[in-house]
Amino acid sequence: MSEGNVKPPTGPVVAEAHAVDTFHVPQALFAKHPSKPHLDGLDHYKQLYKESIEQPNQFWGRLARELLTWERDFQTVHSGSLEHGDNAWFLEGRLNASFNCVDRHAIKNPDKPAIIYEADEYNEGRTITYGELLREVSKLAYTLKSMGVRKGDTVALYLPMIPEAVISFLACSRIGAVHSVIFAGFSSDSLRDRIVDANSKVIITTDEGKRGGKVIGTKKIVDEALKQCPNVSHCLVYKRTGSDVPWTPGRDYWWHDEVEKYPAYIAPESMSSEDPLFLLYTSGSTGKPKGVMHTTGGYLLGAAATGKYVFDIHDSDRFFCGGDVGWITGHTYVVYAPLLLGVATVVFEGTPAYPDFSRYWDVVEKHAVTQFYVAPTALRLLKRAGDHHVKHQMKHLRVLGSVGEPIAAEVWKWYFEIVGKEEAHIVDTYWQTETGSHVITPLGGVTPTKPGSASLPFFGIEPAIIDPVSGEEIHGNDVEGVLAFKQAWPSMARTVWGAHKRYMETYLKVYKGYYFTGDGAGRDHEGYYWIRGRVDDVVNVSGHRLSTAEIEAALIEHPIVAEAAVVGINDELTGQAVNAFVSLKNGNEVTEQTKKDLILQVRKSIGPFAAPKAVFVVSDLPKTRSGKIMRRILRKILAGEEDQLGDTSTLSDPSVVDKIIETVHLSR
Numbered sequence: 001m002s003e004g005n006v007k008p009p010t011g012p013v014v015a016e017a018h019a020v021d022t023f024h025v026p027q028a029l030f031a032k033h034p035s036k037p038h039l040d041g042l043d044h045y046k047q048l049y050k051e052s053i054e055q056p057n058q059f060w061g062r063l064a065r066e067l068l069t070w071e072r073d074f075q076t077v078h079s080g081s082l083e084h085g086d087n088a089w090f091l092e093g094r095l096n097a098s099f100n101c102v103d104r105h106a107i108k109n110p111d112k113p114a115i116i117y118e119a120d121e122y123n124e125g126r127t128i129t130y131g132e133l134l135r136e137v138s139k140l141a142y143t144l145k146s147m148g149v150r151k152g153d154t155v156a157l158y159l160p161m162i163p164e165a166v167i168s169f170l171a172c173s174r175i176g177a178v179h180s181v182i183f184a185g186f187s188s189d190s191l192r193d194r195i196v197d198a199n200s201k202v203i204i205t206t207d208e209g210k211r212g213g214k215v216i217g218t219k220k221i222v223d224e225a226l227k228q229c230p231n232v233s234h235c236l237v238y239k240r241t242g243s244d245v246p247w248t249p250g251r252d253y254w255w256h257d258e259v260e261k262y263p264a265y266i267a268p269e270s271m272s273s274e275d276p277l278f279l280l281y282t283s284g285s286t287g288k289p290k291g292v293m294h295t296t297g298g299y300l301l302g303a304a305a306t307g308k309y310v311f312d313i314h315d316s317d318r319f320f321c322g323g324d325v326g327w328i329t330g331h332t333y334v335v336y337a338p339l340l341l342g343v344a345t346v347v348f349e350g351t352p353a354y355p356d357f358s359r360y361w362d363v364v365e366k367h368a369v370t371q372f373y374v375a376p377t378a379l380r381l382l383k384r385a386g387d388h389h390v391k392h393q394m395k396h397l398r399v400l401g402s403v404g405e406p407i408a409a410e411v412w413k414w415y416f417e418i419v420g421k422e423e424a425h426i427v428d429t430y431w432q433t434e435t436g437s438h439v440i441t442p443l444g445g446v447t448p449t450k451p452g453s454a455s456l457p458f459f460g461i462e463p464a465i466i467d468p469v470s471g472e473e474i475h476g477n478d479v480e481g482v483l484a485f486k487q488a489w490p491s492m493a494r495t496v497w498g499a500h501k502r503y504m505e506t507y508l509k510v511y512k513g514y515y516f517t518g519d520g521a522g523r524d525h526e527g528y529y530w531i532r533g534r535v536d537d538v539v540n541v542s543g544h545r546l547s548t549a550e551i552e553a554a555l556i557e558h559p560i561v562a563e564a565a566v567v568g569i570n571d572e573l574t575g576q577a578v579n580a581f582v583s584l585k586n587g588n589e590v591t592e593q594t595k596k597d598l599i600l601q602v603r604k605s606i607g608p609f610a611a612p613k614a615v616f617v618v619s620d621l622p623k624t625r626s627g628k629i630m631r632r633i634l635r636k637i638l639a640g641e642e643d644q645l646g647d648t649s650t651l652s653d654p655s656v657v658d659k660i661i662e663t664v665h666l667s668r
């Protein structure tokens with residue numbers, strides 16, 4: 001782990017939190033409910049929570065049999081430990097993810113809507129029933145098989161938010177292939193790295209994508225990446241816009257030509273509970289992204305259980321998660337949770353600002369959405385745009401979820417009052433790519449909430465607040481520290497692809513016997529959790545998780561850059577923003593173009609969403625005598641806290657600090 005890794009958490013102290021209001025589940029939610037929430041109030045939660053912690057095998061064994069369909073039952077609910085990093089769930093059990101998401105609902109009710117596709121343009125969407133989904137998934141599964149994909153192989157997906165993305169997830173899992181989704185905002189370099197790391201031989205993409213009225217050249221980016229992926233034998237292309245795209249015969253295949261060759265049913269592959277279901281790359285405190293690996297039984301149970309209890313999903317619901325399938329939120333709550341529970345999921349291709357700031361609410365109204373789930377960054381944008389854009393009744397809404405970053409109390413209240421009309425329950429869900437599903441969260445229709453707090457642990461999660469200095473757990477309430485978990489849970493990541501040692505070191509060895517989240521947190525006088533943000537070198541920009549080290553590595557790739565230091569600073573709209581400091585190699589002059597080139601370098605190397613908001617070209621960076629860059633000093637300067645830099649005499653050249661202050665001031 002890198003320098004400054006375990007910084008004491010910042011943010012409001014717990015004492016302030018005492019003053020906040022507690023919101024009870026609105027009575028109107030019960031009035032509009034199709035039946036009633038799955039649990040009868042907080043005591044019922046407490047009773048089940050107690051069982052989940054004291055008798056986890058009994059609790060999870062029961063839920064796994066209730067929520068999933070097993071082709072062969074399991075005998076061992078859990079084995080392994082956090083200490084050894086060998087956790088396994090539902091051993092001996094066999095099941096298939098696509099069977100659980102599709103077949104069992106298609107058999108019962110083939111005409112029930114499964115996917116409500118809301119295209120970028122308002123009237124171009126369509127609805128896909130469970131029966132149709134089964135046929136589409138089967139045909140694609142056949143296609144992948146014919147391309148040589150076998151059980152255990154990884155398949156790269158580089159797709160926009162269209163139904164074919166969901167179909168691709170499920171087609172992979174149907175034949176036992178491991179999907180590795182790469183967010184379609186990543187650059188060709190990032191895509192290449194992920195294809196190579198996972199050794200994917202087949203990739204699925206589109207000719208182009210459409211988002212917010214703009215066209216995205218997905219196939220072009222794939223072509224660029226594949227120049228350096230000699231092992232990719234097949235590229236399957238779904239025609240989204242019909243534009244002319246470059247074509248490599250023998251490697252590129254049109255989706256529509258291929259799928260029509262195959263029958264509309266293929267039997268699902270029998271998988272062991274612990275077989276990998278997917279890889280998803282995420283940023284950590286070092287430069288190289290990690291391929292977080294989730295397995296079948298445990299992950300699916302986490303998705304289904306949180307879908308049921310956190311979102312209070314019932315049979316007739318229509319679920320809308322605004323997250324992209326390229327991130328974990330889309331994996332678990334666009335695809336798996338709603339489909340496992342057999343309800344309709346909205347796949348929204350556009351943005352909240354196109355054609356105007358009413359778009360989300362138009363979608364919610366049009367499809368009578370019952371649960372809506374989004375990141376605070378979108379809410380901040382919409383709140384700022386003005387309440388007049390929220391002119392919709394949205395009377396079916398029961399649960400409004402928030403995810404990805406802390407939600408400020410004013411934004412929380414806006415969501416509750418203006419979007420939910422005080423009739424829907426707000427759930428601020430805390431979790432991570434690595435946790436697979438929600439870990440600290442209110443339960444919809446059940447848990448009283450406090451704006452800004454993710455509230456209480458989900459079933460089976462035993463949080464611990466640890467003192468980052470002593471490494472000891474801090475017991476009792478009204479405490480602050482870093483957040484860890486004491487017990488394994490079914491949907492936790494099992495490893496980092498090809499790097500189990502890194503998995504152990506990042507999550508399980510920091511505090512022995514605990515899973516370390518990387519976040520600071522407080523536990524208030526009522527046992528409610530307040531997430532303070534990352535204590536490592538991870539920056540959260542608009543809910544996108546970025547590693548400062550990864551951005552630094554991108555900057556250093558530019559031939560004129562000698563050294564780079566990247567820090568996250570608070571930003572009103574995006575939560576945090578990336579600011580970069582670079583020093584140039586000898587002989588390189590700073591020109592008007594330099595900063596633009598460096599920003600372009602990051603866009604090219606990672607993707608547009610990682611581009612620094614500001615670049616400061618400086619003569620040297622503040623370093624310790626052993627050469628470690630003191631990012632803390634840069635953060636303080638940007639925050640205008642030059643008077644609180646602390647002791648700078650230990651720097652190898654203390655005079656650089658004044659020069660940096662001057663550069664920052666001049667550029668403002």
Ligand code: 6R9
Binds near residue numbers: 518
């Ligand atoms: C689901 C997701 C994980 C990091 C996590 C934390 C932050 C997520 C949050 C939250 C405060 C919440 N985070 N949910 N912070 N309140 N409700 O976002 O996964 O992309 O892996 O990011 O996001 O810092 O550690 P991922």
